Amino acid sequence: MEIGLSSDIPTYSGGLGVLAGDAVRSSADLRIPLVAVTLVSRKGYLRQKITGDGVQQELPDEWNPAQYMRLLPRTVTVRIEGRDVHIRAWFHDHESPVGGLVPVILLDTDMEENAPDDRQITSYLYGSDSAYRLRQEIVLGIGGVKMLKALNFRVERYHMNEGHSSLLTLELMRMNGYDADTAGDMCVFTTHTPVAAAMDTFSYDDVEKALDFPIDTLKKYGGEDRLNLTLLALNMSKYHNGVAKAHQEYSQKLFHGYHIREITNGVHPFTWTSPEFQRLFDRYMHGWANEPELLVRVGKIPNEEIWDAHVKAKAALIDDVHESTGVTLDPEVLTIGFARRATGYKRATLIFSDLDRLKEINRKWPIQLLFSGKAHPHDEGGKQLIKDIYAFRDRLKGEIEVVYLENYSMDLAGKLTSGVDVWLNTPLPPMEASGTSGMKAAFNGVMNFSVLDGWWVEGCVEGVTGWAIGPGPDEPVTEERRRAQELRDLYNKLEYVILPLYYSMEDEWTHRMKNAIGLIAYYFNSHVMMRRYASEAYL
């Protein structure tokens, strides 16, 4: 449904889209024969403005596909609500610097032949109501398969990256005489949701109105009471996986009777490494970008050069912050970054739980905090979080510098995950299926300080690769104890472990930065991920 190609092409809202983009980038580098299909989302996700008191304003983020890609001459039609909806396709070549190429097809219904409402189907990413979402998913799934066929792609495997695209299985059934086994043999499904409430479902009343497909067959594979796209994808694919080991375990409990495997997400090495570290890695571990396993040799790099690269990345971030907000951050002060979609389970304000304690810590060892992230227009809780951060900023004024950067994007993510000293993540387990921004931090020697959820359960070696907040997912403690331990860890580790290490033992800190590179980045990347998909899921 979404893809993060670059900051100028606003067809993504968060980690799911950036992951799709990284999958494309790694596949091109590795010459994995893959074509990606998504919606053109002409009005983008949203351009975020924030007023002085923290109120998010959402402006359209319109972009012009013709500026970045070419229109293909082929069109296809799908039946929606009894009408033929025409679909055309934009074609974007992602070319790897090492020679591979992956095409990306962006489906577009904004054609004169279509009724005015239908022209808007591919306008807004995750826009509006459930009926609109269903129309989008018909275009993506059914239209996507038809378009690939019209363009003469010979597809052997269809990989559904989350359930949004799972209506594609209906078109595959139709093409194969309604033989579900044949269709399912071609499909691979990756689930990204850890809880049932987060899955896309539609009432059969709406489905019958919108979709031209035998309803009994649909109910057999997509659920009796409501059409559940996750269930449809599970039933209609021969391989299913979660996106981290812990997420595999949650998913296995959620989906009894299905064999859920695990392929941990990753980030694209070159894209998420700052220019300073790119140059350093090129010098000491030539070929690292296409063989990130080489990063295990990070020990060859002298500490001073690691520190120097970090200081430069931090200075570049501080310059950008000054330019966009007028705030002057102190390059000497330990800087904590927190940036991701602004939504409840990410708990962006957890660090402000005890302001007196935070101030006390800051008097001993100064800190400064950088935030960024957009809330979905319908997510009132997410918008409230932004307001709350602004209020905390005001209450801490004169003591702790807190900055909120508007309009989070891939560019901003790259700058933040390379320019801060500590990358904080405090999701409410088990909601963070994987998370990937902490992996970006690791490529830049930025230390993770996070709740043990998603990928961090695998990535964290306490005190070696970073630090954990709260108990692990398997520890048998009550939710209440868990919350209490999270806060204890957050403040105690900051005060007694992280800050003293940063301020008084530069060599020890740099040593841990190397651990982040050599023990996290070498493995948690999308090259490893795509090689695993190729050998474990596609073949």
Ligand SMILES: *Cc1c(COP(=O)(O)O)cnc(C)c1O
């Ligand atoms: C990497 C990335 C994310 C994912 O961040 P998480 O902390 O893993 O949720 C979200 N948005 C953008 C723009 C990113 O680049």
